[in-house]
Amino acid sequence: MKDVLKKYAELLVFAGGNVQKGQPVVIGGNVNDAEFIRMVQSAAYDAGASEVAVDWQDDEITRTTYLRAADEIFETYPDWRVDRFKFYDDRGTVYLHISSSDPDMLSGVNPERIKTLTKVSRQKLKPHSTLTMSNALRWSVLAVPSAKWAKKVFPNLPQDDAVQKLWQAILKAARADGENPITDWKKHRENFTERKNFLNSKQFAKLHFANGLGTDLFVGMPKNHVWIGGGDVGQDGVDFFPNIPTEEVFSAPDRNNVNGKVVASMPLSFQGNLIEDFSIVFKDGRAVEYHAKNNEEILKNIIEMDDGSHYLGEVALVENSSPISQMGILFYNTLFDENASSHLAVGKAYPNCVKGGNDMSEEELKAAGINDSIMHVDFMFGTADMQVVGISEDGTETLLMQNGEFVF
Amino acid sequence: MKDVLKKYAELLVFAGGNVQKGQPVVIGGNVNDAEFIRMVQSAAYDAGASEVAVDWQDDEITRTTYLRAADEIFETYPDWRVDRFKFYDDRGTVYLHISSSDPDMLSGVNPERIKTLTKVSRQKLKPHSTLTMSNALRWSVLAVPSAKWAKKVFPNLPQDDAVQKLWQAILKAARADGENPITDWKKHRENFTERKNFLNSKQFAKLHFANGLGTDLFVGMPKNHVWIGGGDVGQDGVDFFPNIPTEEVFSAPDRNNVNGKVVASMPLSFQGNLIEDFSIVFKDGRAVEYHAKNNEEILKNIIEMDDGSHYLGEVALVENSSPISQMGILFYNTLFDENASSHLAVGKAYPNCVKGGNDMSEEELKAAGINDSIMHVDFMFGTADMQVVGISEDGTETLLMQNGEFVF
Numbered sequence: 001m002k003d004v005l006k007k008y009a010e011l012l013v014f015a016g017g018n019v020q021k022g023q024p025v026v027i028g029g030n031v032n033d034a035e036f037i038r039m040v041q042s043a044a045y046d047a048g049a050s051e052v053a054v055d056w057q058d059d060e061i062t063r064t065t066y067l068r069a070a071d072e073i074f075e076t077y078p079d080w081r082v083d084r085f086k087f088y089d090d091r092g093t094v095y096l097h098i099s100s101s102d103p104d105m106l107s108g109v110n111p112e113r114i115k116t117l118t119k120v121s122r123q124k125l126k127p128h129s130t131l132t133m134s135n136a137l138r139w140s141v142l143a144v145p146s147a148k149w150a151k152k153v154f155p156n157l158p159q160d161d162a163v164q165k166l167w168q169a170i171l172k173a174a175r176a177d178g179e180n181p182i183t184d185w186k187k188h189r190e191n192f193t194e195r196k197n198f199l200n201s202k203q204f205a206k207l208h209f210a211n212g213l214g215t216d217l218f219v220g221m222p223k224n225h226v227w228i229g230g231g232d233v234g235q236d237g238v239d240f241f242p243n244i245p246t247e248e249v250f251s252a253p254d255r256n257n258v259n260g261k262v263v264a265s266m267p268l269s270f271q272g273n274l275i276e277d278f279s280i281v282f283k284d285g286r287a288v289e290y291h292a293k294n295n296e297e298i299l300k301n302i303i304e305m306d307d308g309s310h311y312l313g314e315v316a317l318v319e320n321s322s323p324i325s326q327m328g329i330l331f332y333n334t335l336f337d338e339n340a341s342s343h344l345a346v347g348k349a350y351p352n353c354v355k356g357g358n359d360m361s362e363e364e365l366k367a368a369g370i371n372d373s374i375m376h377v378d379f380m381f382g383t384a385d386m387q388v389v390g391i392s393e394d395g396t397e398t399l400l401m402q403n404g405e406f407v408f
Numbered sequence: 409m410k411d412v413l414k415k416y417a418e419l420l421v422f423a424g425g426n427v428q429k430g431q432p433v434v435i436g437g438n439v440n441d442a443e444f445i446r447m448v449q450s451a452a453y454d455a456g457a458s459e460v461a462v463d464w465q466d467d468e469i470t471r472t473t474y475l476r477a478a479d480e481i482f483e484t485y486p487d488w489r490v491d492r493f494k495f496y497d498d499r500g501t502v503y504l505h506i507s508s509s510d511p512d513m514l515s516g517v518n519p520e521r522i523k524t525l526t527k528v529s530r531q532k533l534k535p536h537s538t539l540t541m542s543n544a545l546r547w548s549v550l551a552v553p554s555a556k557w558a559k560k561v562f563p564n565l566p567q568d569d570a571v572q573k574l575w576q577a578i579l580k581a582a583r584a585d586g587e588n589p590i591t592d593w594k595k596h597r598e599n600f601t602e603r604k605n606f607l608n609s610k611q612f613a614k615l616h617f618a619n620g621l622g623t624d625l626f627v628g629m630p631k632n633h634v635w636i637g638g639g640d641v642g643q644d645g646v647d648f649f650p651n652i653p654t655e656e657v658f659s660a661p662d663r664n665n666v667n668g669k670v671v672a673s674m675p676l677s678f679q680g681n682l683i684e685d686f687s688i689v690f691k692d693g694r695a696v697e698y699h700a701k702n703n704e705e706i707l708k709n710i711i712e713m714d715d716g717s718h719y720l721g722e723v724a725l726v727e728n729s730s731p732i733s734q735m736g737i738l739f740y741n742t743l744f745d746e747n748a749s750s751h752l753a754v755g756k757a758y759p760n761c762v763k764g765g766n767d768m769s770e771e772e773l774k775a776a777g778i779n780d781s782i783m784h785v786d787f788m789f790g791t792a793d794m795q796v797v798g799i800s801e802d803g804t805e806t807l808l809m810q811n812g813e814f815v816f
């Protein structure tokens with residue numbers, strides 16, 4: 001197992017963030033994962049990192065803070081935290097994140113507190129998120145199991161077995177259970193080429209999504225949109241994989257040209273709360289109606305965070321036969337669940353989803369239909385009976401997905 | 409054990425830092441001690457803390473950084489770190505620290521790196537250390553065992569037994585093994601009153617230390633010096649215990665009036681390196697000669713860090729019969745070992761060791777004989793045959809300690 005974990009750590013450093021000689025690295029992760037985080041640190045120095053700092057988190061400390069700290073703690077985001085990001089951003093740092101949090105970490109916490117802190121922190125960290133979302137900085141996220149997360153995914157197993165089983169599922173989903181995961185990921189990248197080329201050459205004006213769950217949605221696409229998949233490329237030309245695993249091809253919708261209803265096909269775990277059985281109605285791009293059976297308040301906080309969070313920032317196609325989908329496991333973690341299902345995101349779009357987008361001003365991006373927000377939250381709507389049709393400028397229809405599978 | 413730990417956490421919060429309603433708290437500690445740190449966080453909220461933040465450390469991450477990071481990482485101390493202290497200092501934060509580090513954590517690390525970073529960090533954090541050393545902020549340190557520390561103290565025991573035994577030793581030394589440690593500590597404070605009153609009324613001009621190990625040292629005392637012991641009082645009048653345990657009465661020497669030779673009676677664990685078998689010769693207050701059998705380079709870095717680190721900043725009297733001394737355990741941790749033995753510190757003195765010192769400017773303190781430095785490093789020289797004589801202004805001699813015990 002130690003050898004497998006070492007390879008997994010190396011996958012994050014050499015393929016995920018693709019750390020280059022002389023670059024600083026910041027690792028974000030939980031104190032309970034210290035052993036794996038130390039392996040990532042060592043791998044990053046092997047890659048030639050100039051410095052590897054760790055930004056430690058602890059689920060229980062965070063939860064207790066939300067439950068017991070004074071109100072004013074959530075109303076401001078200290079400048080020194082902003083300056084810390086700026087310090088590392090200015091040095092071209094690679095950000096690596098190890099996800100392991102309990103999907104229910106913040107259940108029962110006053111949603112107002114979460115909303116308030118999310119708003120002030122994302123507003124103040126906008127310069128940082130602009131750099132990561134435009135690939136001026138490279139970053140990568142992977143996951144390791146925590147006891148609570150494992151029990152959420154496998155509630156009927158004893159804790160140790162649940163953790164063991166979640167490890168197996170994660171490593172399999174992440175294509176990190178082979179002899180040489182880094183080589184496997186290079187091949188994985190190439191598999192997306194044909195699919196991306198087809199979609200990019202077609203330049204559909206709209207996509208129409210429909211299924212038996214009730215989704216009936218027209219998603220307009222901006223002129224010169226770009227489909228991305230199988231990893232990304234930094235502004236310096238260095239390849240990286242923001243997400244491990246990744247099975248999607250994605251682009252940005254035209255923010256003002258989305259109409260119809262989308263019904264979520266999986267619960268959404270957002271900041272330690274689970275939003276279940278929800279749907280959103282869009283009119284001219286804007287979310288005008290939404291409902292959730294559980295945690296509608298959290299969904300409200302996401303959608304109504306700012307103006308841009310009422311609009312879509314991502315549309316992603318994932319086959320129902322994707323390896324992660326076929327595992328049949330609900331991970332309660334977007335990193336995995338988004339790779340089991342076609343999905344959308346409300347909030348900010350990746351600027352490189354339109355040609356030349358990384359060089360456009362905020363105004364130019366908006367004019368091109370590329371949405372902006374302090375939020376970017378994915379949610380799943382793909383199903384085994386999903387049908388997707390591409391509609392060209394002249395009205396020609398091309399069937400893209402039938403029963404959840406690509407047909408081109 | 410869980411109940412004992414809860415009481416120990418409460419001792420740190422309610423007696424050590426004496427957290428008051430509405431105060432922020434910052435806990436510094438190691439990721440391996442997360443379980444205890446979470447207990448401290450809860451206790452701090454019980455005390456009414458407005459916020460409890462954790463500043464996480466990890467011995468292995470720190471060691472790997474020292475061994476593998478680029479040179480320039482040690483040459484600067486980022487402003488955002490300074491601003492973080494300022495942010496919390498401005499809010500009257502109580503700083504709690506949980507010590508558990510491996511005494512050999514940095515063994516084999518290039519001493520130049522440690523020296524360089526110590527120098528830049530302490531220079532930039534001077535405003536913060538001035539606040540803590542003048543009791544403008546309250547702070548408290550206690551210890552919990554780590555596996556490596558326990559094996560250092562009890563090398564012949566299996567690891568789990570060593571940890572268990574170090575827990576027992578720590579809790580006993582910290583007077584935290586009774587039914588109500590907080591009450592025990594209130595009584596403990598009172599025991600120092602008579603001793604402090606005697607020494608403060610006598611206002612000796614000099615103390616003469618001599619023993620068979622080779623120590624023969626005259627320590628001049630400044631006019632209006634104050635002996636402190638059994639805890640301290642913040643500038644706001646709130647009691648606190650900076651150290652758990654504490655068995656010493658201490659004051660500040662006259663920085664320019666120390667003459668003779670001191671021979672250390674215990675090794676000194678400094679930032680993960682063990683300095684052994686060392687002695688220092690002082691002339692008119694200044695260390696003019698020093699030797700160590702092991703890690704003389706580290707001793708050199710301490711003494712030659714700045715001008716003030718050549719002078720003494722603390723003289724502390726501890727009986728050879730002190731409970732910690734009687735345990736006969738070498739802890740390799742100053743928090744414990746300094747309470748088993750009379751000791752000195754090179755570097756900065758506590759300003760409140762002279763009457764009105766907290767209101768004096770840097771120049772006034774220096775004129776009063778109170779030393780300043782970016783360092784403050786305690787080292788032990790008390791022995792079972794130590795003799796201490798107080799010499800009054802008029803030359804009258806009063807025997808203070810004979811065979812390591814107080815005789816007044």
